[in-house]
Amino acid sequence: MVGYLHASFANGAGYTKVADIPDSWDVINLSFGEPTSVTSGDIRFNRCPATECAGVESDADFKAAIAAKQAKGKKVLISIGGQNGQVQLTTTAARDTFVSSVSAIIDKWGLNGLDIDFEGHSLSLNTGDTDFKNPTSPVVVNLISALKTLKAKYGQNFVLTMAPETFFVQLGYQYYGSGPWGGQDPRAGAYLPVIHAMRNDLTLLHVQDYNSGSIMGLDNQYHSMGGADFHVAMTDMLLKGFPVAGNTANMFPPLAASQLAIGMPATTNAGNGYVGPAEVNKALDCLTKLTNCGTYVPRSGAQPNLRGLMTWSINWDQYNGTREFSKNFDSYWP
Template sequence: MLLAALAALTTAAVGTLVAASPARAAGPTASFVKTADWGTGWEGKYTITNGGAGTITSWQVTFTLPTGTTLGSYWDATVSSVGQRHTFTNRSWNGTIASGASVSFGFLATGPGTPTDCLLNGAPCGGTPTSPPTTPPPTTAPPTTPPPTTAPPTTPPPTTPPSGGIPRHALIGYLHASFANGSGYLRMADVPADWDVINLAFGEPTSVTSGDIRFQLCPVTECPGVESETAFIAAIRAKQQQGKKVLLSIGGQNGQVQLTTTAARDAFVRSVSAIIDRYGLNGLDIDFEGHSLYLNPGDTDFRNPTTPVIVHLIAAIRALKQRYGPNLVLTMAPETFFVQLGYQFYGPGPWGGQDPRAGSYLPVIHALRDDLTVLHVQNYNSGPIMGLDNQYHTMGGADFHVAMTDMLLAGFPVAGNPDRRFPALRQDQVAFGAPSSVSAGNGYLAPAGIQSAVSCLVQGLRCGSYTPRSGTNPHLRGLMTWSINWDRYYQWEFSRNHGPYLKSLP
């Protein structure tokens, strides 16, 4: 605003400076917005916009936080601090900003206040700080989210992010690494080459709210055939040399994780990083079930979550992404209750009588959509769910897989509100989960039925009574199953059929 005013005054007084003044006014800016505020802390975001004619090759944003406000986790930048003065510098992948383009970084802070005395590459930032209202706006989306009427493809960045080396159509499975279950133990070295992504089940917390995640191999008393940790790590390296990805899956049916505090959030980041580093893993899978995620009363807009367990999980994953860079593989395996049920119900609802867990994964998925590698919803152990045709679909048939997956590929209004539309994910970010056998979970479907669903989604062929609203999806990522161990127990029915089938797709 100051530069614009000076330009106007100069234009009126000295005609020879008219051409120069607009160029200064249209230079680079860094604008700040609070994207979430939960009273004791907040999440902030700076957007650096190149309004000049040339290309910016690197950037630094420096600002001061008021006394009593502490900087927490951050992402998409590095930081150095002297007292309350913090300098954020671009990462290797977001330093270059073409004319008219923008990049952003974010951070968490504990305490009141907003940044002051902002400098971008040593000059005034020129952005106007804004704060979120105490209640989410009824119709207006935040600046980084397309308005509800905008087509979903405008949400992802214009260029496709790296896939993390995952095949175009991938087979993803869970390995019971820390327990035997009824299917028996399977050594990492004995996992067949059909599996492109292997999720280690499970990393679990020391207590529900500690955020301190631990992982260990199955005890020899439960799994007599368990390999040594050295052999386990060597087998992981061998898989990675074959192009496979090995992830830590966090949660599961028994691993309730509630990041209710900033201390739990930070413990989560530290402990998960330690496990990734110890075993040399490619990333993490978020498999929060049960009561891990929920929405507090009044938290009604998935684009602006305020519930601590949601906000802290988003921040923790962003911190991990910032630590490991763009090649960190991030997958999620929510149940339909936490995702597709959000088409009808979201959190406690306007009168507080609904299950607060309904649709509670949606704000996490939405906030991390630019970092998400694959979302593979568990299309099993599910009750009937309404699809985009406004009909209830029941697990165990091809139509259920098609209808549930189509919701992610087409997008949908949350809780029926057309002004709060969950935008579609990219095709390559979407797979679906199915039990590998009749013993692995409710909703088992024989291989022919699974392949009918994939064919319908990918090619528009072999569809049943449900017609996908998303059209054909040739880049659909593939299939996930619980579990590799149960697949072995049933003579590899799932991988023998679907591994080659996925590789044969165009």
């Protein structure tokens, strides 16, 4: 189970110390590293100040708690981006600064790797960039290059995860970039070349199945948030693969089930698209066992190796002391 920790801001959910994170969480994404400017590539991780986050621990305690989590087999990553952290690596200089600044954060806190949570206008495809296997847009090419450099620097144990929105991934089934004649949103499907280029180095892809519009699934029907079907249809696209922009000669290949987790909000406060434990379990039953399926039945068959769930966020799960999301996960996958 993957959870985001509000480590640099309060966000209304209250501050949770790293030492107080329940052992339910296997991957902890420190949120967020943000750039000094949109195109600088210079990523900084500023811990939440005590004036904003009551009870925030000292730097020494923060670092010690990270090491204690890792001693239990947990992975602690720096998540880059978020809603406010627009990152556009438009130049090779920005790419190189990204590598050095992210490395500095990883080394300072002794982290296991990196989560890419680029949202908004961070990634888009230039007009004419139509082949996800051979991208030409600098922001995409430079990000891929930076991630490959970081993976090579830290070696096989480097954990790389991504948390794109559906707009940047599954929407690519219908639309890719600005389209063959221009005029479409150039961000449509813009994560696909990054995911594809890094597929052999990608530990986990957990698309945000929340704050999403309706998206067409492999059944050519539109699926909307709020129930198990949305999670099943969106995840099945990654398990089965799909033609990009409907072109059957240009297939986005499937990812391994062990590389996929499903992104969900932990509570109604955390984001649009919350579903209760019963619907979460229906989605997991359908994807892993082909039982309890609703109107959408996965084209990819039963996938018992599906890796797990991601949620925004650890803090919201802790809020009011309910821990509904993590307790349900623990009971489903003991």
